[in-house]
Amino acid sequence: MNDMTPNQKERADKLEGMGCKRKRVEDVRFVQGKGNYVDDLKLPGMVFGDFVRSPYAHARIKKIDVSKALALPGVKAVLTAAELKPLKLHYMPTLAGDVQAVLAEEKVLFQNQEVAFVVAEDRYIAADAIELVEVEYEELPVVIDPFKAMAPDAPLLREDIKDKTDGAHGKRKHHNHIFTWEVGDKSATDAVFAKAEVTVKEMISYQRVHPCPLETCAAVASMDKIKGELTLWGTFQAPHVIRTVGSLLSGIPEHKIHVIAPDIGGGFGNKVGAYPGYICAIVASIVLGQPVKWVEDRIENLSATAFARDYHMTTELAATKDGRITGMRVHVLADHGAFDACADPSKYPAGFFNIVTGSYDIPVAHLSVDGIYTNKAPGGVAYRCSFRVTEASYCIERIMDVLAQKLGMDPAELRLKNFVRPEQFPYQSALGWEYDSGDYHTAMQKALKAVGYDQLRAEQKAKREAFKRGETRELMGIGVAFFTEIVGAGPSKNCDILGIAMFDSAEIRIHPTGSIIARMGTKSQGQGHETTYAQILATELGIPAADIMIEEGNTDTAPYGLGTYGSRSTPVAGGAIAMAARKIRAKAQMIAAHLLEVSEYDLEWDIDGFRVKGAPDKFKSMKEIAWASYNSPPAGLEPGLEAVNYYDPPNMTYPFGAYICVADVDVDTGSTKIRRFYALDDCGTRINPMIIEGQVHGGLTEAFGIAMGQEIRYDETGNVVTASLMDYFLPTAVETPKWETDFTVTPSPHHPIGAKGVGESPNVGGVPCFSNAINDAFSFLGSTHIQMPHDNWRTWMAAEKLGLHG
Numbered sequence: 001m002n003d004m005t006p007n008q009k010e011r012a013d014k015l016e017g018m019g020c021k022r023k024r025v026e027d028v029r030f031v032q033g034k035g036n037y038v039d040d041l042k043l044p045g046m047v048f049g050d051f052v053r054s055p056y057a058h059a060r061i062k063k064i065d066v067s068k069a070l071a072l073p074g075v076k077a078v079l080t081a082a083e084l085k086p087l088k089l090h091y092m093p094t095l096a097g098d099v100q101a102v103l104a105e106e107k108v109l110f111q112n113q114e115v116a117f118v119v120a121e122d123r124y125i126a127a128d129a130i131e132l133v134e135v136e137y138e139e140l141p142v143v144i145d146p147f148k149a150m151a152p153d154a155p156l157l158r159e160d161i162k163d164k165t166d167g168a169h170g171k172r173k174h175h176n177h178i179f180t181w182e183v184g185d186k187s188a189t190d191a192v193f194a195k196a197e198v199t200v201k202e203m204i205s206y207q208r209v210h211p212c213p214l215e216t217c218a219a220v221a222s223m224d225k226i227k228g229e230l231t232l233w234g235t236f237q238a239p240h241v242i243r244t245v246g247s248l249l250s251g252i253p254e255h256k257i258h259v260i261a262p263d264i265g266g267g268f269g270n271k272v273g274a275y276p277g278y279i280c281a282i283v284a285s286i287v288l289g290q291p292v293k294w295v296e297d298r299i300e301n302l303s304a305t306a307f308a309r310d311y312h313m314t315t316e317l318a319a320t321k322d323g324r325i326t327g328m329r330v331h332v333l334a335d336h337g338a339f340d341a342c343a344d345p346s347k348y349p350a351g352f353f354n355i356v357t358g359s360y361d362i363p364v365a366h367l368s369v370d371g372i373y374t375n376k377a378p379g380g381v382a383y384r385c386s387f388r389v390t391e392a393s394y395c396i397e398r399i400m401d402v403l404a405q406k407l408g409m410d411p412a413e414l415r416l417k418n419f420v421r422p423e424q425f426p427y428q429s430a431l432g433w434e435y436d437s438g439d440y441h442t443a444m445q446k447a448l449k450a451v452g453y454d455q456l457r458a459e460q461k462a463k464r465e466a467f468k469r470g471e472t473r474e475l476m477g478i479g480v481a482f483f484t485e486i487v488g489a490g491p492s493k494n495c496d497i498l499g500i501a502m503f504d505s506a507e508i509r510i511h512p513t514g515s516i517i518a519r520m521g522t523k524s525q526g527q528g529h530e531t532t533y534a535q536i537l538a539t540e541l542g543i544p545a546a547d548i549m550i551e552e553g554n555t556d557t558a559p560y561g562l563g564t565y566g567s568r569s570t571p572v573a574g575g576a577i578a579m580a581a582r583k584i585r586a587k588a589q590m591i592a593a594h595l596l597e598v599s600e601y602d603l604e605w606d607i608d609g610f611r612v613k614g615a616p617d618k619f620k621s622m623k624e625i626a627w628a629s630y631n632s633p634p635a636g637l638e639p640g641l642e643a644v645n646y647y648d649p650p651n652m653t654y655p656f657g658a659y660i661c662v663a664d665v666d667v668d669t670g671s672t673k674i675r676r677f678y679a680l681d682d683c684g685t686r687i688n689p690m691i692i693e694g695q696v697h698g699g700l701t702e703a704f705g706i707a708m709g710q711e712i713r714y715d716e717t718g719n720v721v722t723a724s725l726m727d728y729f730l731p732t733a734v735e736t737p738k739w740e741t742d743f744t745v746t747p748s749p750h751h752p753i754g755a756k757g758v759g760e761s762p763n764v765g766g767v768p769c770f771s772n773a774i775n776d777a778f779s780f781l782g783s784t785h786i787q788m789p790h791d792n793w794r795t796w797m798a799a800e801k802l803g804l805h806g
């Protein structure tokens with residue numbers, strides 16, 4: 001940008017391309033209440049479906065009597081497993097290679113599990129009819145505590161697979177065991193621990209949480225029996241995958257299934273997988289020949305759809321006395337609930353948890369994960385970090401602080417000492433990843449300087465002394481966290497879902513007047529794709545973003561893609577759109593050469609068109625070239641200007657960041673004030689700095705929610721005690737701290753525009769940063785690890801345990 005002439009700068013500005021703080025074009029409709037969500041859809045003859053759900057966490061179903069419900073005027077049908085079984089639809093495959101009950105057949109395995117589907121003329125009649133369905137249950141013993149799931153006498157949960165000896169990833173060890181996954185060099189790691197100068201070990205739990213998007217999950221199914229075609233509208237983060245799975249399940253040919261994801265009110269991973277509601281709406285529409293709508297309420301969303309985390313991580317580090325880390329060992333107990341409904345790439349049953357060595361050059365490591373069943377809702381992948389990266393980041397960043405404490409070292413200094421150094425990139429980690437690029441030292445030093453780290457530590461020291469003298473009841477905590485994310489699933493060499501490689505796609509069509517429509521295999525849920533993909537195209541093709549329309553979410557028109565989650569849209573589809581644009585530019589160059597009567601090689605690209613080298617006024621703009629492509633293409637060249645690209649990325653991208661939090665804790669009430677929160681993110685080339693800032697604000701707010709209060713909690717009989725917003729903490733503007741954002745730019749060397757993802761990063765770095773701040777406040781009193789979430793009660797209890805209440 002700097003070596004541009006004023007004229008070039010003016011033309012570049014008009015494009016609103018990459019780097020521009022372009023206002024989000026989708027907000028024009030959103031802020032006026034003109035978004036078009038699934039529940040806005042009203043079709044002639046449409047009826048409404050709703051679920052009868054189990055009050056028990058584990059019970060045998062003795063009998064279901066639907067006769068009273070069917071007799072209620074306005075009720076159209078009641079589906080149970082008995083109706084689905086002949087169609088082989090009472091179970092559906094999960095994205096993790098397990099099966100999940102669509103409607104419970106012989107028993108229920110978690111509270112609020114789907115038992116029957118009532119279809120009625122409207123939502124209110126359906127609600128009344130649900131009360132009239134009589135289900136006779138026989139209660140069974142429940143397993144809620146993951147540490148008891150594999151006890152020899154633990155009740156058998158999954159009777160349907162009791163004879164299955166192999167999990168998707170090796171032998172099952174117990175009837176409630178799903179899989180074991182091992183990575184790294186066990187004997188080398190054990191050897192390092194055996195002779196280590198210093199070791200630390202801590203059980204670090206990441207509680208079960210839920211993404212809780214504003215809009216719950218929903219679908220409308222409409223079967224046209226004459227044409228044999230099914231149209232399915234829904235809140236889908238991955239519409240093409242839903243179409244393929246829908247076809248495989250129902251036997252309807254894939255070209256006769258039209259899946260449409262309209263505007264989505266937040267996804268956060270909650271809307272990646274398939275839910276019984278989709279299947280039941282489809283079956284009911286086939287049975288009745290009418291469109292059927294299903295929309296969850298808040299309690300159903302929080303208690304029955306994809307939860308997140310529930311990872312219990314026994315974590316160890318080995319180090320030298322002067323603070324060089326020599327090895328890492330982690331065992332994870334992963335509580336998957338009643339069915340394994342994670343959406344990880346097939347080869348990774350614990351997602352990308354093997355990024356757990358974080359940003360540090362750790363020579364050897366070993367990781368093992370045991371997945372287990374309990375009587376809780378299935379899911380496991382969602383919430384602003386698919387693929388378990390936020391669990392991994394929490395694990396390493398918490399144990400780094402525990403080690404620093406043991407060594408008597410400053411946590412920032414320990415990190416600086418062990419970071420992967422800039423000259424080590426591309427860096428091969430002990431657990432198998434190749435980090436593409438990074439400059440961790442620069443980012444960390446910028447962060448420390450920005451917050452005035454040394455002064456903060458000095459202030460903390462003074463406050464601690466004052467506390468010991470009894471002059472204050474407030475503790476000051478400084479949280480330091482440094483994360484490396486891994487996003488952009490992914491390369492076909494290691495990433496597939498149900499056998500489909502995780503590429504993504506773009507199809508670009510330039511109209512004669514030089515405006516553009518581009519269709520993508522991804523699906524925005526609020527991220528602003530309509531704005532940002534257009535910016536990539538504007539820069540690549542020299543056509544103003546304002547003249548470019550981006551379309552996603554309709555499987556009839558969009559090229560096949562794997563959808564939006566795991567911050568994959570920028571690394572994967574962002575690559576596809578740039579590559580497709582370059583195909584167009586190559587053809588445009590031939591047309592320009594023809595128009596200017598020179599050889600292609602005599603042309604150079606100049607902002608918004610081609611210029612003859614050395615003859616500055618011989619120029620053709622992309623708009624002129626577009627017209628010519630329809631009007632007078634060179635002989636032998638096919639008319640038109642369009643391209644498709646399916647982009648299979650060569651590697652993941654590895655965004656990173658340095659976060660610092662300052663918290664003040666009142667030991668008598670347990671309440672915490674977040675005084676400052678500084679977040680430096682490096683996501684490579686920045687497409688839209690304003691959108692990035694919004695993404696970081698949103699992700700930090702969710703991280704704040706998780707670290708400071710969120711938990712999906714069960715009582716010992718399996719009742720979900722946090723299934724409404726009365727009990728589940730959703731931060732509002734009132735609680736949310738002020739965010740200070742910053743950045744560095746280390747482009748990805750293998751990505752066509754050098755961009756990495758950013759949407760998940762603030763959650764990956766934010767959660768450990770808050771938690772480290774609270775832990776840091778208490779560390780000088782000998783406390784090593786306080787369990788999240790850090791709500792007032794738990795923080796008060798931590799103070800109580802340390803004897804601070806006299």
Ligand code: PCD
Nearest residue numbers: 267268269383384386526532566569570687688757758759
């Ligand atoms: N470098 C760069 C990067 C990025 N960007 C931007 O930013 C955004 C984001 O991106 P990414 O990172 O790539 O991502 P995506 O794929 O698009 O998305 C996804 C994410 O996103 C986030 N964010 C958000 N936002 C909103 N609004 N909403 C929502 O829902 C959401 N979600 C969340 C989540 S959770 Mo998962 O699903 O759990 O896995 S994952 C996730 C977009 O717009 C883009 O374009 C830029 O600009 N630049």
Ligand SMILES: [Cu+]
Nearest residue numbers: 385386389760
């Ligand atoms: Cu992630």
